[in-house]
Each structure stands twice: as structure tokens, then as C-alpha cells.
Amino acid sequence: MTVQQILFFYFATVIVLLSLGAVTMRNSVYSVLMVLAMFFHMAGIYLTLNAEFLAAVQVVVYAGAVLVLYLFVVFLVNLKQEARITRFVKHPALGGVMAGALFLMLLFAFGSFSLGPQGAWPVAAIEEATFTRALAMELFTRYLLPFEVVGLILLIAVVGGIVLAKREESQEGAGRETAGSSITRGEA
Template identity: 45%
Template sequence: MNLDQAFFLYFAAMIVVFSIVTITRKNPVYAVMALLVVFFHVAGLYVLLNAEFIAALQVVVYAGAILVLYLFVLMLLSVPREALGAAAHRRWPVYALVGGATTFEIALLLARSKFAPRPGPYPPDVVREMGSTQAIGTVLFTEFLYPFEVISLVLLVAMIGAIVLTKKWTPAQGGEEGR
């Protein structure tokens, strides 16, 4: 086992463990903090893959922006402790069994597979030479220009939706009683 594999195992194991912590905590603040750990370790995986730029984005966007947003929402809502309810659904053993069986099945199938893709136009040494930021910029605005533009529509729809679904209605719009 070389160093790369050792690091990969560490990052992967931490991601799995803290993902489970995230979904099993009763206190949402603990859950968000566990998620933070997950995000940092995902960034670690990106570094292992020679994608420093994406690793940095992962930390800035997910850990920096999205998680802070989560915490703000939690703070503003200030959910009373009693309202949090039980951390686990009462039928959780059934779900754990189904989930565990599926995971086992996927792991078994993957363990018996070989992944040997052809190297793409950007193998690690090319990326290292031109810098991963430049490489991403180049493909993003040439080869992936069209998807890049369509994704902006997805974001636009999300914004419209957030406003339409949450903005207070005026009485003329059938106003909201006691809400």
C-alpha cells in the first residue's frame, strides 16, 4: 500500500463515518458540523486527484458559503428542542437492513469489476503543466460551454422558485392568514 492509497482510505473512511453522523444526530447543529468534516475530506480527495482548484472551490463554496447558510437558517428558525422529535425513525432497523443490503450488493459488484478507462485529453501531467485552474477554464468555456449556459437556467429557475414559494402574498393574491 503506497501513501496515496493510505490517504484515500483515510479520507474515504472519514467521509463515510461522518456522513452517518450527519444523518443520525438529533441536534441539527451537530449534524451541520459533521457535514463540515465531510466537505473537508471530500476536498482532500480532490487534492489526491490533482484537482487543487476544485478542492479549493469545495472548501470555499461548500464549507464557506453553504454551511454558513445552513447555520444561519438554523439560528433564525431557532427550533425548540422538543420539536426536534426522535432522531431515529421507529422502523430504522428495517431501513438500515435495506440500505445495508443495497450497499453490500453495490460493493460486491464493484469489487468484481475492473475500471480501465482510456486516458482523456487531460492526463495529470498535462494538467500539472498548464495548471488545473487554466485547464478547467479552458474546457469550461469551449467544450462545456453549452452545459455551462444551461446550468445558469437551472439556477435562474431555483431563484424564481425560492421567491415565488416564500414571498408573502398580498391580500389581493389571497393573502396568507396567520402565517
């Protein structure tokens, strides 16, 4: 096994364990921290793939911004104990069967995996141009239109979020500038 493979198996195993931890932890703050550690390991996988820009952005955006908001919500709701919800389905076995079937389906799908054709950027080319430059060149030349479309969709989501938050505020009346309202707007 090469160093890369060892690293991959380490990251993959830890990601699976941490994800399991995130959904099984009793304390929601610990769950968020499990996800935080998982994001760092995902960044590690990106690093082994020469995608250092993606790794850094993964940490900056997901660990730095998104998870802080999650943590904020967890704190605001302040769950002293775990939330208890009554089962949607009576028999736990039913869920198990469904999950098992999905897992089997994925296992079978594995067989049809095949390596795609060689792209314009083999590893050597990326290492020479650095990943950041390669990504930017692809994004802003060949994939400019999809890039702009994604940007527009995100903009619509942001505007929509602001409109929704504004409406709630005017229903509350007074239209005061409270800290809470500006946070929700930030989140949007």
C-alpha cells in the same frame, strides 16, 4: 502504499465517520459542524487528485455559503432538544433489510467498475497547465453548450425562488422590508 493512497484512506475513513456522526448526533448544531469537517476532508481528496480549484470551490461554496445558511436555519428554529418524529414504518428491521440489500447491490456493482479510456488530460498535462486552466479550457470550449444549459437551469431556479418568496411576502400583507424576507431571498 504510496503517500497518496494513505491520504486517500485517511480522508475516506474520516468522511464516512463524520457522515455517520452528522446523522446520529443529538445536537443539530454539532451535526452541521460534522458536515463542515466532512467538506474539508472532501476538499482534501480533491487536492490529492490535483484538482485544487475544485477543492477551494468546495470549501468556499459549501462550507462558506451553504452551511452558513443551514446553521442559520438551525439557529432560527432553535431546537433545544432533538426533533422526535414517530416512525413511518412499524418495524425497524424492515429498514435494516432494505439498507442491507442496497449495500449488497452496491458491492456487486463494484465488480463492473473499469477504468475509462485515456482522456485528453493525463496527470502530467494537468500538472503542466494547472488544473484551473485545464478546467476552464474544457468548460468554455468543448463543453460550452452544456455549461450554458446548466447556467440557464440555475437561473430559472433563482428566478423561481424569488417569485415564490415574493408571493409569500405579499400574502403577509404590508410588503415590509423585513430582515427575514431578504434572507429567504438571498437563500433562493
